[in-house]
Every structure is written in structure tokens, then in C-alpha cells.
Amino acid sequence: MHLDAVQRVLGVLLMVFSITMLPPALVSLAAGDGVYEAFLITFAVLLAMGGLLWLPVRRSRRELRTRDGFFIVAMFWIVLGAAGALPLLIDQESTLAPVDALFESISGLTTTGATAIVGIDDLPLSVRYYRQQLQWLGGMGIIILAVAILPMLGIGGMQLYRAELPGPVKDAKLTPRIAQTAKALWYIYIGLTVVCALAYWLAGMTPFDAVGHAFSTIATGGFSTHDESIGYFDSPLIQMIAVVFMLISAVNYSLHFMVWRRRSTEPWRSDPELRVFLGVVVVMTVLILGGLLIYQAAHDLPRGETWHHAIFQVVSFATTTGYTSVPHYTWPAFLPVLLLFLAFMGGCANSTSGGLKVVRVLLLWRQGSREIMRLIHPQAQIPVKIGARPVNERVIDAVWGFFATYVVLFTVLMLTLMAMGLDQVTAFSATASGLNNLGPALGDVAANFAAVGAGPKLVMCVAMIMGRLEIFTLLVLFTPAFWRR
Amino acid sequence: MHLDAVQRVLGVLLMVFSITMLPPALVSLAAGDGVYEAFLITFAVLLAMGGLLWLPVRRSRRELRTRDGFFIVAMFWIVLGAAGALPLLIDQESTLAPVDALFESISGLTTTGATAIVGIDDLPLSVRYYRQQLQWLGGMGIIILAVAILPMLGIGGMQLYRAELPGPVKDAKLTPRIAQTAKALWYIYIGLTVVCALAYWLAGMTPFDAVGHAFSTIATGGFSTHDESIGYFDSPLIQMIAVVFMLISAVNYSLHFMVWRRRSTEPWRSDPELRVFLGVVVVMTVLILGGLLIYQAAHDLPRGETWHHAIFQVVSFATTTGYTSVPHYTWPAFLPVLLLFLAFMGGCANSTSGGLKVVRVLLLWRQGSREIMRLIHPQAQIPVKIGARPVNERVIDAVWGFFATYVVLFTVLMLTLMAMGLDQVTAFSATASGLNNLGPALGDVAANFAAVGAGPKLVMCVAMIMGRLEIFTLLVLFTPAFWRR
Ligand SMILES: [K+]
Ligand SMILES: [K+]
Numbered sequence: 021m022h023l024d025a026v027q028r029v030l031g032v033l034l035m036v037f038s039i040t041m042l043p044p045a046l047v048s049l050a051a052g053d054g055v056y057e058a059f060l061i062t063f064a065v066l067l068a069m070g071g072l073l074w075l076p077v078r079r080s081r082r083e084l085r086t087r088d089g090f091f092i093v094a095m096f097w098i099v100l101g102a103a104g105a106l107p108l109l110i111d112q113e114s115t116l117a118p119v120d121a122l123f124e125s126i127s128g129l130t131t132t133g134a135t136a137i138v139g140i141d142d143l144p145l146s147v148r149y150y151r152q153q154l155q156w157l158g159g160m161g162i163i164i165l166a167v168a169i170l171p172m173l174g175i176g177g178m179q180l181y182r183a184e185l186p187g188p189v190k191d192a193k194l195t196p197r198i199a200q201t202a203k204a205l206w207y208i209y210i211g212l213t214v215v216c217a218l219a220y221w222l223a224g225m226t227p228f229d230a231v232g233h234a235f236s237t238i239a240t241g242g243f244s245t246h247d248e249s250i251g252y253f254d255s256p257l258i259q260m261i262a263v264v265f266m267l268i269s270a271v272n273y274s275l276h277f278m279v280w281r282r283r284s285t286e287p288w289r290s291d292p293e294l295r296v297f298l299g300v301v302v303v304m305t306v307l308i309l310g311g312l313l314i315y316q317a318a319h320d321l322p323r324g325e326t327w328h329h330a331i332f333q334v335v336s337f338a339t340t341t342g343y344t345s346v347p348h349y350t351w352p353a354f355l356p357v358l359l360l361f362l363a364f365m366g367g368c369a370n371s372t373s374g375g376l377k378v379v380r381v382l383l384l385w386r387q388g389s390r391e392i393m394r395l396i397h398p399q400a401q402i403p404v405k406i407g408a409r410p411v412n413e414r415v416i417d418a419v420w421g422f423f424a425t426y427v428v429l430f431t432v433l434m435l436t437l438m439a440m441g442l443d444q445v446t447a448f449s450a451t452a453s454g455l456n457n458l459g460p461a462l463g464d465v466a467a468n469f470a471a472v473g474a475g476p477k478l479v480m481c482v483a484m485i486m487g488r489l490e491i492f493t494l495l496v497l498f499t500p501a502f503w504r505r
Numbered sequence: 506m507h508l509d510a511v512q513r514v515l516g517v518l519l520m521v522f523s524i525t526m527l528p529p530a531l532v533s534l535a536a537g538d539g540v541y542e543a544f545l546i547t548f549a550v551l552l553a554m555g556g557l558l559w560l561p562v563r564r565s566r567r568e569l570r571t572r573d574g575f576f577i578v579a580m581f582w583i584v585l586g587a588a589g590a591l592p593l594l595i596d597q598e599s600t601l602a603p604v605d606a607l608f609e610s611i612s613g614l615t616t617t618g619a620t621a622i623v624g625i626d627d628l629p630l631s632v633r634y635y636r637q638q639l640q641w642l643g644g645m646g647i648i649i650l651a652v653a654i655l656p657m658l659g660i661g662g663m664q665l666y667r668a669e670l671p672g673p674v675k676d677a678k679l680t681p682r683i684a685q686t687a688k689a690l691w692y693i694y695i696g697l698t699v700v701c702a703l704a705y706w707l708a709g710m711t712p713f714d715a716v717g718h719a720f721s722t723i724a725t726g727g728f729s730t731h732d733e734s735i736g737y738f739d740s741p742l743i744q745m746i747a748v749v750f751m752l753i754s755a756v757n758y759s760l761h762f763m764v765w766r767r768r769s770t771e772p773w774r775s776d777p778e779l780r781v782f783l784g785v786v787v788v789m790t791v792l793i794l795g796g797l798l799i800y801q802a803a804h805d806l807p808r809g810e811t812w813h814h815a816i817f818q819v820v821s822f823a824t825t826t827g828y829t830s831v832p833h834y835t836w837p838a839f840l841p842v843l844l845l846f847l848a849f850m851g852g853c854a855n856s857t858s859g860g861l862k863v864v865r866v867l868l869l870w871r872q873g874s875r876e877i878m879r880l881i882h883p884q885a886q887i888p889v890k891i892g893a894r895p896v897n898e899r900v901i902d903a904v905w906g907f908f909a910t911y912v913v914l915f916t917v918l919m920l921t922l923m924a925m926g927l928d929q930v931t932a933f934s935a936t937a938s939g940l941n942n943l944g945p946a947l948g949d950v951a952a953n954f955a956a957v958g959a960g961p962k963l964v965m966c967v968a969m970i971m972g973r974l975e976i977f978t979l980l981v982l983f984t985p986a987f988w989r990r
């Protein structure tokens with residue numbers, strides 16, 4: 021590794037992150053909730069730490085190599101995850117244990133949205149704002165990393181995504197220089213957030229709630245300023261606004277970029293991954309709605325509200341946002357589990373959503389089908405296709421490698437949680453929720469993670485970071501080959 | 506398909522199977538339990554049905570094609586599974602519902618060993634014998650199909666197992682003609698059964714129990730002539746005998762064949778798959794034993810007995826036999842789930858055990874590791890190896906296709922069981938138990954499957970047959986391409 025280049029980047033990262041402490045400090049001063057000191061101290065500490073890292077190497081002109089990229093991407097969530105916990109710890113009034121503060125910060129930045137806090141409505145206004153902002157910043161980081169950096173590293177088949185996939189993605193010629201690309205993506209991300217906030221506000225949210233929920237909607241994060249999540253507003257209109265923006269946020273940002281550039285919706289309309297994703301959402305909505313109507317008698321939900329709760333929960337889970345409009349875990353056991361399984365697929369590649377990603381699931385499915393055809397026609401050459409064009413076998417290999425690692429890691433995390441005393445339903449759903457950056461789980465942690473101890477919370481932190489880093493980015497750091505020259 | 510050739514084979518199959526009704530009839534006459542009529546009627550019915558199928562096409566000389574093989578293999582378990590339920594239905598004294606009889610027969614023939622019967626000790630002696638014999642016959646069928654027929658069909662990478670894998674398997678030149686190979690394998694299978702029965706008898710079992718348990722041990726079936734399974738005998742010696750023969754039965758029968766031919770244990774000692782399998786068994790025994798000792802205080806097991814229960818349960822689950830020496834589901838929740846996960850791997854290829862098979866898991870693992878290495882060295886050519894030699898990429902493709910289909914099928918079966926009202930733990934463990942041909946599950950079906958309705962039992966029948974057929978054999982029959990000329 022080029023240590024000085026890495027050190028320079030980390031220093032800059034911390035200094036930039038320190039600035040994000042100023043908006044919540046302002047909120048605190050405006051609301052008079054007294055937490056501003058904690059944010060200002062954090063600002064000073066992070067600025068100083070970043071500066072100390074940056075100063076000695078500020079004149080270094082060593083370029084980053086691909087290998088350094090892994091390290092920086094991993095540090096992004098680990099270092100900033102720890103840094104983000106600081107104000108929650110420093111605040112004198114806060115009763116959060118250190119592990120809870122870390123959990124909340126990592127859950128926020130990874131856009132998972134699981135919470136260990138009960139009584140969000142009673143928190144100081146600036147802390148409620150800060151949690152939402154963490155998600156928004158995390159989502160912004162993901163977009164840059166996913167579109168501009170991860171493809172260079174070659175994680176789980178995505179290295180070849182742009183070069184290999186047919187049609188829009190290839191033709192797009194995303195602005196080659198990272199800085200320019202990043203700027204364009206940020207404009208889109210910020211633009212979507214503004215429009216989403218306005219829509220929420222017009223639908224009846226307070227400006228505070230509108231901005232807060234726009235932050236966590238566009239990041240597919242799922243944090244809310246209320247314990248009851250979106251259910252607090254009890255408004256089908258707000259739910260449908262959330263549905264629209266959650267879906268937009270779960271789409272490949274390269275597509276948004278092209279739509280914006282070309283002033284044409286053709287990139288959306290012709291993307292095979294998006295088509296499959298929307299197809300799954302429609303089918304699952306029908307399934308969940310059917311299930312709810314059948315079990316209606318056993319459930320106290322008024323019939324007239326069933327349809328929008330069904331749509332909302334399916335979109336919330338399929339995009340791995342994790343908002344809830346209703347305590348879905350009280351539905352008949354089959355339905356919450358079905359929702360949870362949606363998050364394994366997750367949204368489209370290069371979006372803020374979690375899970376395996378639709379394009380990977382699609383590739384696995386196509387290759388499974390090919391093997392059945394090969395049994396019948398052992399001599400035939402059958403390519404695996406996405407859209408109309410065949411996919412390079414190397415990409416398929418990489419996706420399989422990703423999937424296998426995912427399955428092994430899932431098993432290890434789940435068994436670790438069980439060894440710590442969690443029951444099977446809780447351990448399974450918590451692992452799924454963390455690794456897919458979903459948020460809600462089932463069992464003892466259906467409503468929040470307050471009921472489990474420090475051990476399981478730390479395991480969840482690992483799961484959330486692993487999920488966000490697409491596993492490989494972190495795993496690769498543990499191989500001896502990585503550290504060899 | 507060559508319908509007449511398929512019809513001929515099915516006819517012969519039914520006639521041969523009808524003969525297997527005679528031993529339990531004899532047992533019934535000797536014991537005077539009055540069930541002999543049911544067995545004799547079944548004998549006559551199956552002989553007549555087989556004859557009617559066989560007679561019109563007995564002179565047909567059409568050869569079977571590969572494609573017909575899929576159909577015959579699928580029919581083997583479906584038709585014989587249904588046929589095997591007949592005596593349990595015909596018996597006037599039997600109180601089994603039709604679905605329970607079918608469940609018991611399919612569970613027996615697929616060597617799953619899950620039971621819907623409570624009160625096995627009180628059944629007529631001949632029925633207790635019949636259940637054990639079903640397992641033994643199923644195991645015999647698997648060995649022939651796995652070693653002699655499935656490789657020709659190319660299921661899940663096994664088509665190339667012999668041609669591609671290094672060392673012993675390739676050098677062995679298994680007798681090329683199926684009939685001869687089958688005969689050699691049967692000798693081994695029968696020989697192992699005889700030695701196992703003698704060992705059980707010398708260790709204190711009655712001759713009836715010794716033969717019955719030898720049947721289900723060598724088939725890695727798991728049926729017992731007692732409700733308490735092996736726990737009934739309360740004998741560490743018997744448990745250790747079972748451990749030895751379960752392990753032997755979970756080894757690739759091609760290896761046994763070579764050891765027998767060459768009068769040398771070298772094929773065992775040099776097989777990479779076997780080495781990994783035994784390694785996993787040792788590591789898991791240590792884990793389970795450690796877990797048990799830690800939780801000892803919370804459990805009423807006397808400390809002195811812990812070690813042999815740990816070894817026994819690990820081997821029983823790793824080989825997918827599914828015997829229990831102790832109600833393991835009363836152990837702290839972590840341990841039974843860990844045991845259950847062992848069955849996902851299962852034993853070695855070409856054995857009677859279920860699960861994914863060690864060699865497939867090993868390939869998935871190796872390919873996952875390769876992808877991590879590829880991230881660090883994107884240009885390097887890194888072959889996937891088993892033992893010393895590289896594996897053909899086509900085999901890896903086939904194994905991935907198998908794995909993907911397995912995961913999808915697992916999810917569908919589990920959600921179906923939950924939609925039928927089973928809770929998550931029960932549905933998960935039942936699916937795992939059925940699809941891996943293990944037998945025991947957790948939750949409501951921890952002790953037996955009597956507590957669930959007809960629907961879940963039929964789903965379990967599908968799972969057991971799917972598992973035994975390595976999924977693809979059955980799936981392929983549902984593709985339009987299969988039925989095209
Ligand atoms: K989320
Ligand atoms: K079994």
C-alpha cells in the first residue's frame with residue numbers, strides 16, 4: 021500500500037466529515053435543546069484528527085493504487101462509523117451506552133436503519149436531525165463508491181458491469197474522471213432529496229419531518245424521527261410519496277445520470293435489471309395483499325387500508341429501506357418472513373439499497389436455468405444473457421464467488437448470534453436485516469434492537485458494515501496476499 | 506422418450522419391488538401379528554401391475570437414451586414411494602391416514618427417516634421390520650443410481666466427477682458395464698450390512714433390532730424400531746458402532762469399490778473429499794462438545810456421557826442419518842441448529858447420505874477463495890483445484906447451477922410450509938431435514954411429524970424426493986425442452 025496516499029485521503033475524509041457536525045449544531049441552537057456543545061466538540065476533535073493525518077503528507081503526490089482503494093472504502097464506514105458515534109457519547113444528557121451509540125451511528129451511515137433507541141420522539145430535536153443526516157451522508161457515500169470506485173476494485177462481478185452489460189450502461193460513457201462523475205451524481209442525489217422533502221411537506225409533514233424523512237428515503241435508510249416510523253403520519257398520501265421515492269432510490273444511479281444527460285426516459289425503460297425489479301415488486305405486492313386479505317379476520321387492520329400498507333411494506337422491504345407503516349411483525353408469520361426474503365434480493369446495482377442486488381440474482385437465476393438446459397442438450401453452447409447480450413463468464417464467476425461468501429458469512433453471523441443466546445427467529449432475521457442493510461427484523465428485535473445485549477449489537481455492526489462493503493472489500497483485507505508487496 | 510423402453514424398465518422395477526413384500530410377510534407369520542395378508546396382497550397387486558406394464562413391451566429391444574434416464578430415476582422414487590405405502594394402507598389394524606402412509610414410505614425409501622408415527626414400539630413386529638427394510642432398499646437404489654446412472658445424466662457437476670477428478674476415482678476404471686458395477690456395489694452394500702448387524706448383535710441388541718438398525722445405518726436412513734431411536738439402548742458401545750458404520754456409509758462407494766478391488770486402503774487415505782469430511786466431523790465434535798460442557802449446568806445430562814452423545818449426534822447429522830441418542834432438541838438452541846447446518850453439507854458424493862455433498866461444498870469454497878485472490882491479482886490465471894489437479898470450469902458451472910436451484914427450492918418450500926401455518930423454526934428445520942434427507946427437525950416437529958397436517962406432510966414428500974433426486978432430475982422433467990423431440 022501507499023501509506024501516505026491512504027493517510028492523505030483519510031485525513032481529508034475526517035475533515036470533511038467534521039463539517040457535517042455543524043448543521044446539527046445549528047439545529048440544536050435553534051431548538052435550544054442544549055446538545056450543540058457535543059456537536060461542536062466532535063467537530064473540533066475530528067477536524068484536528070483529520071488535520072493531523074493530512075498535514076505531514078499534504079505534499080505527497082503518490083497516486084492511489086487499486087489495492088489502496090479497498091482499504092479506503094473499508095475505512096470509510098469503519099472510521100466514520102466510529103466518528104459518528106462521538107456526539108451521542110459526548111452529550112451529557114444522553115443515556116446511550118457506548119455500544120448503542122456505535123450501533124446507531126453505523127446503522128445510520130450504512131443506511132441500515134436498525135435502531136437501539138426506544139423513545140425517538142422524546143430525543144432532543146438536534147439528535148433526531150443528526151440520525152437522519154447520518155443516513156443521507158451514508159447514502160451519498162454509497163453512490164460515489166458504488167458508481168465511481170467499487171467498479172474499479174472489481175467487487176462481486178461489478179468490475180465488469182459497465183464494460184460487459186449491454187445497452188444503456190455501456191453506451192453511457194459515464195464521465196471518465198471520478199471527480200466529475202461524483203459531482204453529477206451528487207446533483208442528482210441532492211435534487212431528488214429536495215423534491216422528496218417538498219413532496220412530504222406538501223402532503224402535510226412539518227418541515228423538520230419532511231427534511232428528515234427525505235434524507236432517509238433517498239438513502240433507502242429507514243431511520244425515522246418517530247418511533248412509529250411512517251405509520252406515525254397515518255396518511256396514504258405520504259406512504260405513496262415514500263413509495264415513489266424509495267423506488268427511484270433503488271434504481272441504478274447510472275441510469276438516472278443518463279436520463280438526466282439525455283433528457284430521455286429511454287435508459288429507464290430499456291434496463292433489464294429495472295424491469296425485473298419492478299416485476300418482482302408487483303408480484304410480491306399481489307402476494308402480500310392476497311395473504312393479508314385472506315388472513316384479514318385474524319388481523320385488526322381495517323380492510324380499506326390494506327392495499328396501501330401492502331404496497332408500502334413491499335416497496336420498503338424490496339428497496340431495503342425498512343420503513344414501516346404498520347407493525348408488520350404482527351401479521352401472520354408467513355407475511356413478515358416473505359417481506360424479509362425480499363431484502364435478500366435488494367434493489368438494483370449502483371443504488372443505495374442493500375441485499376444481493378437484482379442483477380446478481382438475475383445472473384444466478386439465468387445460470388441455474390442454463391444448467392438445466394445443458395442437462396438436456398449436453399453439447400450445446402448456451403450463453404448466459406442479460407437483456408440481449410451474453411455476459412462474460414468471468415462476471416458470472418465473480419457473482420458466484422460473491423454469493424458463496426455471502427452464504428458462508430450469513431451462516432457464521434447467524435450461528436454467532438445464536439451462540440450469544442438469541443433464538444433462531446431473532447438471529448436469522450437480525451442477520452438478514454444487518455447483512456442486507458434493511459433495518460427491521462423479527463422475534464425479539466421486531467420493533468427495535470434495545471432488547472439484545474452488547475455482544476449481538478457488535479455482531480450486527482459487523483454485519484451492517486460487511487453488507488455495505490459488499491463483503492469482499494473487507495474480506496480481502498484479511499488475506500495475507502493483500503498485504504504482500 | 507422411448508416410451509416402450511421406459512415402460513419395460515418400470516414394469517421390471519415394480520415386479521422386483523413386489524418381491525420385497527415377502528420378507529415382511531414372513532416376519533408377520535413368524536411373529537403372528539396378522540399383517541401378512543396386507544403384505545401378500547401388495548405383493549400380488551404390484552406383481553400384476555408390473556407384469557401388465559412389462560408384458561406388451563417385453564420383446565422391445567429399444568435402448569434407453571440418456572433422456573429416458575431422468576424419467577426412470579424420477580419414477581423410481583415416486584412410483585415405488587407410492588407402492589411402498591400400500592401395505593400400511595391395506596392393513597386392517599393400521600390407524601395410519603393415507604397421507605401418513607405415503608409420508609412414511611417416501612421417508613423410508615428416500616432414506617430420510619422422518620416419521621409421522623408416535624408409538625413405534627407398539628407397532629406390529631412386521632411393520633417395524635418393513636420400515637427398516639424400506640430404508641435399506643432405498644439406500645441400495647441410491648448407490649446404483651448415484652454411481653452407475655446419475656453420472657451419465659450429468660446432475661449438478663457429477664457427470665464429470667469420474668472423468669475430471671484426480672487420482673483414485675479416475676484410475677479406478679469402474680467396471681464399465683452397469684450390470685457388473687451394480688453387482689460389485691451390491692456385494693459391498695450387503696457385506697457392510699451383515700458386518701454391522703453382527704456388531705450390533707454382539708453389542709447387546711436383539712437379532713431383530715440388530716438387523717433393523719443395520720438396515721437403516723448402512724442406508725444412512727435413521728428409522729429406528731423404537732421411538733427413542735438409538736437412545737433406547739442407552740449404550741455407548743452401540744453408539745460407537747453406529748458412528749463407525751454411519752461414517753463408512755457416508756463415504757463415496759467408488760472408494761470402497763477400489764479398496765475392495767486393490768486390497769489396499771490407499772483410495773480412502775488419498776481422497777480429498779473424505780479428508781475434508783472427516784476434518785469437519787472432528788471440528789464440529791469439538792465445537793458441540795465444548796458447547797455442551799459450557800451449558801452443562803443448564804442441562805440434565807450427566808457429565809460423563811457428554812462426549813459420546815456429542816460424537817454420536819455430530820456423526821448422525823453430518824452423515825444425514827438422523828439417529829438420536831438423546832433428545833438433542835432440548836439442548837440450548839444454538840447446538841441443535843449447528844447440528845442441522847451440518848446436514849446441508851451432507852456426506853460424500855456417491856454415498857447414501859443426503860445434503861449438498863462435501864465435494865460440491867468444497868468446490869464452492871475453492872471458487873469463493875479464488876474470487877478473493879482475483880480481486881488482488883486481476884490478471885492471474887487461478888485454477889480451482891480438488892486435491893492436486895484443476896477442475897474443469899464446466900463442472901464448477903454445473904455445481905453452481907445446482908446450488909442456485911437448491912437455494913431457490915429451499916426458499917419456496919420453506920415459505921410454502923409457513924403459508925400453511927407452520928412457524929418459522931419448524932418450517933426452516935423441516936425443509937432442511939427433508940431436502941437434505943436428514944430426518945429430525947426442530948420446533949413442532951422436533952420429535953416427529955405427527956403434529957402437522959396433511960398439507961405440510963405432502964410438501965415434505967416433495968422435499969424428500971427432490972433432495973434424493975438431486976433436484977435437477979425432477980426439475981428437468983418440467984422443462985418444455987425435455988419433452989421436445
Ligand atoms: K435500510
Ligand atoms: K436420513
